[in-house]
Amino acid sequence: MTEWDAIRRTKTAVTRSTMVRDLRQLGLKEGMTVIVHTSMSRIGWICGGPVAVIEALQEVLTPAGTLIMPAHSADVSDPIDWENPPVPKKWMQAIYQEMPPFDPERTPTLGMGRVAETFRKFPGVRRSSHPIYSFAAWGAACDQIVDGHVLDDGLGQDSPLAKIYQLNGWVLLLGVSYGNNTSMHLGECCSKKLKMITRQSPILLNGQRRWVSYRDWDYHEERFSQIGHAFETDPRETKNLQIGKIGQADSLFMSQRAIVDFTANFLKQGPVHRSK
Template identity: 85%
Template sequence: MTELDAIKQTKTAITRSTLVRDLKQLGLKKGMTVIVHTSMSRIGWVCGGPVTVIEALQEVLTPGGTLVMPAHSADVSDPADWENPPVPKSWIQAIYQEMPPFDPERTPTLGMGRVAETFRKFPGVKRSSHPIYSFSAWGEARDRIVSGHPLDDGLGDQSPLAQIYQLNGQVLLLGVGFGNNTSMHLGECHSNKLKMITRQSPVILNGERRWVSYRDWDYHEERFSKIGQAFEKDAQETENLKTGIIGQADSLLMSQRAIVDFTADYLRKRWAGWFR
């Protein structure tokens, strides 16, 4: 979407103060820990763009809260596994030899959107060290969330997602749906239904670039929209889910623990049905 398109589709100017108002009305509060997934095009034309969205979130949370965003870089991975799109087999050896290693400071996000890419470079933000599943965080629990992110099981029980879970954090889907809800991968892990696989990425070890192998799970985020629909309908979960409008974007604020636990339970009960 071009800026002109955004202006034409926006009813009134969206500013930091209007975003702060909308976030508070949705239920975001001072001191919360929240992982945010966003779509700038759904919010509408924002005065100041992604910077304004981030500053509005920080204003509501205050430094006593914690703001987290995914900073994934799935392209820092084995080119033989790439499917969307794949590369010619004749290129793969050259990619192995030349791909830059993951660097928390320099490696850009992939497919995370403009807000997440801007956030990772913001003052006071720290990024975790996983080559494909990193997260960026700012605020009170920043170091607890991003430090010690292991290579193995990068979205599991030692990951930043697990730290948010332990902190009783929230998930804010700002203009996006459950298909973008990374926390549901932790629910997949808790279901004990996933297949273990091996991945590899280039990293810096002892000052040298090296390809390293690590254990991961065979995730299935294509299920998340259906699970999310069930979560929204479940009467027992209504107190853990709030709906509203941020700018012009339909948005959801939910308990991260609730959606993780719901996902795990849902998969345990219905796993076989996914393959019929």
């Protein structure tokens, strides 16, 4: 979307102060731990762009809280797994030889949007070390969230998602829906219904670039919309979900623990995807 399109589709200018108001009305409070997924184009024309979005979130949470965003880089991976789009097989050897290793400071995010990409470079933000599933965090529990992000099971029990769960954190879907809710992958892991697969990525080991293999799960986020609808319509979950708007963006604010547990329980009722 061009800036002209954003202006034309926006009824009232969205500013840091209006977003602060909207965030508080939705339920965000000082001291909370919140993982945020955003679509800037859905918010409307924003005075200050992604910087204003981040500063509004920080103002509401304050340094006593913790702000987390996904900083995933799925392209730092085995080219044989690339499908959107694939690359010619004759390119493979050059990619294996030349692909830069993952670097938390330099590797850009892929497909995370302007807000997440801006956030990873913000003052005081730290990024975890997983080559494809990293997270960026700011605030009181920043170090606790990002430290110790192991290669195996990168969205599972030792991941930043699990640490948000332990802290009774929250999920804000700002202009996006359940298909973008990374926390639901933790629910998939907890369901024990997934197939185990192997991936590889280039990383730095003792200052040397090395391709390393690690265990991962075959995730199925295409099911998340169905699970999310069931979550929204379950009367037992009413206390765990708030629905509102940030600017012009339809937004969802939910207990991360509630949506993770709901996802796990929902999937436990389905067929088992056995590990190899």
